[in-house]
Amino acid sequence: MNIGDVATQTGLPAKTIRYYEDIGLIKPMRDDNGYRRFREQDVHKLNFLGRARALGFTIEDCRTLMALYEDETRASADVKKVARTHLAQIETKIADLNAMRDTLGHLIDACAGDDRPDCPILQDLGGKP
Amino acid sequence: MNIGDVATQTGLPAKTIRYYEDIGLIKPMRDDNGYRRFREQDVHKLNFLGRARALGFTIEDCRTLMALYEDETRASADVKKVARTHLAQIETKIADLNAMRDTLGHLIDACAGDDRPDCPILQDLGGKP
DNA sequence: CCTTGACCTTCCCGTGACTGGAACCCTCAT
DNA sequence: ATGAGGGTTCCAGTCACGGGAAGGTCAAGG
Numbered sequence: 001m002n003i004g005d006v007a008t009q010t011g012l013p014a015k016t017i018r019y020y021e022d023i024g025l026i027k028p029m030r031d032d033n034g035y036r037r038f039r040e041q042d043v044h045k046l047n048f049l050g051r052a053r054a055l056g057f058t059i060e061d062c063r064t065l066m067a068l069y070e071d072e073t074r075a076s077a078d079v080k081k082v083a084r085t086h087l088a089q090i091e092t093k094i095a096d097l098n099a100m101r102d103t104l105g106h107l108i109d110a111c112a113g114d115d116r117p118d119c120p121i122l123q124d125l126g127g128k129p
Numbered sequence: 130m131n132i133g134d135v136a137t138q139t140g141l142p143a144k145t146i147r148y149y150e151d152i153g154l155i156k157p158m159r160d161d162n163g164y165r166r167f168r169e170q171d172v173h174k175l176n177f178l179g180r181a182r183a184l185g186f187t188i189e190d191c192r193t194l195m196a197l198y199e200d201e202t203r204a205s206a207d208v209k210k211v212a213r214t215h216l217a218q219i220e221t222k223i224a225d226l227n228a229m230r231d232t233l234g235h236l237i238d239a240c241a242g243d244d245r246p247d248c249p250i251l252q253d254l255g256g257k258p
Numbered sequence: 259c260c261t262t263g264a265c266c267t268t269c270c271c272g273t274g275a276c277t278g279g280a281a282c283c284c285t286c287a288t
Numbered sequence: 289a290t291g292a293g294g295g296t297t298c299c300a301g302t303c304a305c306g307g308g309a310a311g312g313t314c315a316a317g318g
Contacts, residue, residue: 056229080242113209
């Protein structure tokens with residue numbers, strides 16, 4: 001399979017697939033003309049990567065998870081640890097965003113949104129006393 | 130005031146303050162020795178920026194908001210629009226993160242986390258049928 | 259046979275909002 | 289005179305790609 005087909009199959013942009021090869025996540029073969037030739041194995045890895053990225057894992061996490069995936073002697077505790085660390089970061093982000101949403105929501109509610117200049121949003125940002 | 134004092138007062142790193150000058154958000158004076166000299170006005174702007182950034186507004190949003198802040202003839206509707214657009218993006222992000230958290234949470238719960246290799250997390254990433 | 263168009267290749271730059279570090283200047287106290 | 293603790297500029301790196309240029313390859317149609 002050429003990169004275009006793989007892109008279609010995996011849903012990943014060709015650019016991303018090349019990038020993943022660049023950073024050593026996959027190692028497709030090459031045809032005589034220089035084109036990348038992807039085997040089932042590579043496609044499987046790319047799907048793995050796509051799903052892991054969709055769950056928000058960093059590329060480095062993906063590297064670790066792939067290594068564990070391919071290591072038959074892994075301990076599931078190692079996988080779980082990576083996942084839990086990531087989950088904690090997600091929860092921190094959610095908390096931050098919720099705080100922003102609440103503050104912003106209150107300010108927006110308090111703003112008339114008409115053609116007059118008075119605006120509680122700007123007052124707040126300006127450090128209303 | 131020199132940059133160090135301003136950094137302390139505003140809670141922004143000196144690097145960030147220089148960056149904000151670079152991109153034209155503030156325009157502090159200069160002393161004869163080349164040091165930046167910050168007036169009350171500049172400190173006020175930096176506090177504004179700090180609060181806007183803490184609410185997650187992009188730098189470009191901050192630029193817009195600052196312009197509105199300084200425009201006595203603004204319409205609060207313009208401010209509200211910027212805020213609402215941003216709020217919508219925050220809510221999208223929250224929804225995405227919540228979905229990740231849920232999926233990841235279930236997978237983590239299902240994972241034994243012991244020294245055996247069986248792992249529902251990897252099974253899922255691997256595309257368990 | 260030639261051309262067209264759809265592929266593919268590498269390479270380099272840009273993103274957002276900084277952060278780190280090098281190399282150097284200024285000022286004040288010891 | 290020297291050292292500490294400010295300040296300055298500029299360059300590079302972050303993260304995970306995306307855009308676009310310049311060029312090679314391939315199958316089909318005229």
